[in-house]
Amino acid sequence: MSKLTLQNIHIRYSNNAVVHAVSLTVEDGQIGCLLGPSGCGKTTLLRAIAGFESVTQGSITLNGQLISDHNTHLPPEKRTIGMVFQDYALFPHLNIADNITFGIRKQSSQDKARRVAELLELVNLPGYAKRYPHELSGGQQQRIALARALAPRPRLLLLDEPFGSQDVELREMLAREVRDILKREGMTAILVTHDQHEAFAMADEIGVLQQGRLQQWDTGYNLYHKPANAFVAGFIGQGVLLPGIVLNHNTVATALGNVHGDVPESCQPECPVSVLIRPDDLRLVADSPHPATVISRGFRGAEYLYGLALNDGSQLLALTPSHQAHPIGASVCIELDLQHLVILPTLTSY
Numbered sequence: 001m002s003k004l005t006l007q008n009i010h011i012r013y014s015n016n017a018v019v020h021a022v023s024l025t026v027e028d029g030q031i032g033c034l035l036g037p038s039g040c041g042k043t044t045l046l047r048a049i050a051g052f053e054s055v056t057q058g059s060i061t062l063n064g065q066l067i068s069d070h071n072t073h074l075p076p077e078k079r080t081i082g083m084v085f086q087d088y089a090l091f092p093h094l095n096i097a098d099n100i101t102f103g104i105r106k107q108s109s110q111d112k113a114r115r116v117a118e119l120l121e122l123v124n125l126p127g128y129a130k131r132y133p134h135e136l137s138g139g140q141q142q143r144i145a146l147a148r149a150l151a152p153r154p155r156l157l158l159l160d161e162p163f164g165s166q167d168v169e170l171r172e173m174l175a176r177e178v179r180d181i182l183k184r185e186g187m188t189a190i191l192v193t194h195d196q197h198e199a200f201a202m203a204d205e206i207g208v209l210q211q212g213r214l215q216q217w218d219t220g221y222n223l224y225h226k227p228a229n230a231f232v233a234g235f236i237g238q239g240v241l242l243p244g245i246v247l248n249h250n251t252v253a254t255a256l257g258n259v260h261g262d263v264p265e266s267c268q269p270e271c272p273v274s275v276l277i278r279p280d281d282l283r284l285v286a287d288s289p290h291p292a293t294v295i296s297r298g299f300r301g302a303e304y305l306y307g308l309a310l311n312d313g314s315q316l317l318a319l320t321p322s323h324q325a326h327p328i329g330a331s332v333c334i335e336l337d338l339q340h341l342v343i344l345p346t347l348t349s350y
């Protein structure tokens with residue numbers, strides 16, 4: 001049972017407060033992710049969990065054991081937490097077997113050999129025990145770094161931008177592979193990344209951080225379809241905030257007609273609001289009361305991402321199958337197909 005709980009964590013460097021009131025729980029065998037722009041405090045939080053930073057307020061517990069609070073600080077080597085970094089940090093002069101067993105070198109040769117065979121099988125590199133790091137590709141080295149971190153059977157695994165040095169196209173695939181490995185081991189883990197596709201591919205729950213504050217801790221699906229605020233809406237996926245006016249507790253009037261859903265209690269009738277429109281919320285149809293002009297077009301393989309302008313000047317994005325090709329300047333008709341209505345109280349643009 002490896003459950004990690006952060007309760008109201010605050011962290012500061014000298015006089016600079018960088019993490020504010022962060023609370024979250026990663027259940028046993030689950031993979032959590034801290035996602036956010038550069039400098040938002042992801043690494044600082046990860047380092048506090050590992051024991052390399054102290055917390056100024058709040059508590060961190062692992063399996064019910066208090067490991068950090070304002071007057072408790074279990075040293076990193078006593079936390080039984082494994083770490084994987086972006087640069088793998090394999091020892092170049094040690095072969096793969098010796099790299100993997102570095103953290104369990106005091107165990108018997110027999111036990112070490114058994115664990116190496118087991119882990120090489122797990123990371124899909126059987127037969128690589130006698131090779132050296134420079135004989136492996138970047139992705140293979142990263143899998144060995146993962147095997148090395150798993151060798152001592154840590155209670156928790158922390159991964160800090162583990163695929164940052166890989167090609168963008170490779171990252172998502174590696175993230176899925178690593179997820180499968182961690183799930184097979186039943187490992188509880190936290191990933192830090194600024195790449196949302198990596199987060200979606202790997203994590204069960206994702207926390208979006210902005211300036212040291214956790215904006216939302218949720219599934220990737222909910223972050224996309226039910227963002228808690230304008231920052232999360234803008235950071236996750238693409239979309240446009242369309243101006244609207246509240247008509248009643250579940251209706252908002254927009255340039256694309258009335259939309260229905262829960263209107264925040266703070267928004268009374270006549271209140272201006274923003275309605276989040278994702279590119280997949282719009283359909284291009286043969287006829288509708290809502291004409292638009294194509295102002296940009298991006299080819300995505302299976303789809304086109306269109307930039308559209310309405311007659312009142314507001315702009316939208318629409319994703320359509322790429323066999324539906326419309327040139328820039330073309331007049332089209334659009335229809336809203338909202339599955340999840342997101343109404344944000346203020347007219348915030350992003």
Ligand SMILES: Nc1ncnc2c1ncn2[C@@H]1O[C@H](COP(=O)(O)OP(=O)(O)OP(=O)(O)O)[C@@H](O)[C@H]1O
Binds near residue numbers: 016038042
């Ligand atoms: N050792 C340190 N001393 C003082 N300030 C620090 C230290 N480490 C980080 N910071 C500051 O704390 C804030 C959070 O940094 P952190 O490295 O946690 O961000 P991050 O989200 O991991 O960013 P990135 O994605 O760029 O790695 C930043 O403003 C950074 O400048």
